Amino acid sequence: MNVEAAKYIGAGLATMGMIGAGAGLGILFGNYLQAAIRNPSAAGQERIWLFLGMALTESMGIFALVVALLLKYT
Amino acid sequence: MPAIEPMHQFLIHKLVGLPPVMLGGHAYDLSITNSVAMMLFAALVICALLGSASKGAIVPGRIQSLGESLFDLIDGTLVTPIIGHNGKPYIPFVFTIFMLVLVMNMMGVLLAFGHVGGQDWTFTPTAQLAVTATLAVLTFVSVLVIGFVKNGLGMYKLFWPSGMPLGMKFVMAPIEMISFFVRPLTLSMRLFGNMLGGHVVMNIFASFVVALGLVGLSGGLATLGLLGSAASLAMVIALTVLELVVAGLQAFVFAALATVYLNEVVNLGHGH
Numbered sequence: 001m002n003v004e005a006a007k008y009i010g011a012g013l014a015t016m017g018m019i020g021a022g023a024g025l026g027i028l029f030g031n032y033l034q035a036a037i038r039n040p041s042a043a044g045q046e047r048i049w050l051f052l053g054m055a056l057t058e059s060m061g062i063f064a065l066v067v068a069l070l071l072k073y074t
Numbered sequence: 075m076p077a078i079e080p081m082h083q084f085l086i087h088k089l090v091g092l093p094p095v096m097l098g099g100h101a102y103d104l105s106i107t108n109s110v111a112m113m114l115f116a117a118l119v120i121c122a123l124l125g126s127a128s129k130g131a132i133v134p135g136r137i138q139s140l141g142e143s144l145f146d147l148i149d150g151t152l153v154t155p156i157i158g159h160n161g162k163p164y165i166p167f168v169f170t171i172f173m174l175v176l177v178m179n180m181m182g183v184l185l186a187f188g189h190v191g192g193q194d195w196t197f198t199p200t201a202q203l204a205v206t207a208t209l210a211v212l213t214f215v216s217v218l219v220i221g222f223v224k225n226g227l228g229m230y231k232l233f234w235p236s237g238m239p240l241g242m243k244f245v246m247a248p249i250e251m252i253s254f255f256v257r258p259l260t261l262s263m264r265l266f267g268n269m270l271g272g273h274v275v276m277n278i279f280a281s282f283v284v285a286l287g288l289v290g291l292s293g294g295l296a297t298l299g300l301l302g303s304a305a306s307l308a309m310v311i312a313l314t315v316l317e318l319v320v321a322g323l324q325a326f327v328f329a330a331l332a333t334v335y336l337n338e339v340v341n342l343g344h345g346h
Contacts, residue, residue: 001178045155048151048152048156048330049328051327051330052331052334053325054266054327055330055331057328058264058268059260059263059264060238061267062221062260062263062264062267063260065263065267065271066259066263
């Protein structure tokens with residue numbers, strides 16, 4: 001197998017890190033929705049933490065994207 | 075069949091060529107590219123919007139209501155609840171970054187002029203890593219400078235977690251340090267990745283509309299391709315709505331993270 005092909009396969013494999021980010025986002029929004037339906041009056045003021053959690057969870061997926069881009073373009 | 079080139083929309087090309095500027099032995103090309111033009115246009119839109127919104131009428135009109143609700147989004151739901159009353163001086167900084175990112179994100183979705191006059195006019199400045207990295211480094215350096223000015227060398231307490239056994243502190247301090255210094259990377263890559271990914275997906279589905287439609291026109295069993303073409307068109311419309319949501323949300327997330335990072339150094343050692 002030549003190096004170029006291995007790089008492309010590696011870049012494709014690196015995107016699997018997004019599985020974790022997707023599961024994390026699902027857990028995050030699912031739990032927020034569950035809590036918000038149980039106690040709607042408290043939901044509004046906790047929405048900032050929802051978005052911050054979303055940003056931090058997404059950054060794990062972004063690391064996978066960085067690795068994929070690094071493999072493809074370096 | 076037209077070639078599918080989803081990355082073509084992110085190419086930078088010169089609109090007005092300027093002679094390179096020599097500075098310290100290096101030649102810097104300061105030509106007006108499509109990226110620069112869109113950023114200037116974004117600045118113009120922001121100035122026009124906020125300029126006409128700041129009339130200060132007692133009964134606000136449409137534009138003024140828009141400007142006030144945008145400002146209240148940053149002041150009322152972000153900076154004041156997170157930083158507290160010490161946060162007032164940082165509202166202009168966070169608001170400026172929020173507006174710039176918001177308008178640049180929105181322009182990529184709304185100003186879909188396409189290919190006119192031999193040039194591509196649809197361009198998202200925030201889908202360029204150079205732009206988002208500049209904003210992220212600006213935020214990071216501001217946090218560092220504000221932290222050292224306000225706390226002096228006490229700034230290093232940021233890496234020294236409280237409320238855990240001494241042995242754990244030695245384990246956690248390097249982790250805290252890494253997570254601090256990786257912030258500009260995640261901040262820039264988040265915005266860049268979201269904008270790039272969304273536009274590439276939209277472009278690919280849009281190319282399916284044309285490609286499957288051409289297959290469908292050839293008759294026979296291939297007529298079913300028209301169904302796929304229609305489904306792709308519906309998908310493009312749905313993705314456009316999703317992109318609008320993502321454009322606003324990512325601008326908000328960028329501002330929220332900038333606020334949280336500022337909060338850590340402004341209220342260092344004493345949670346408000």
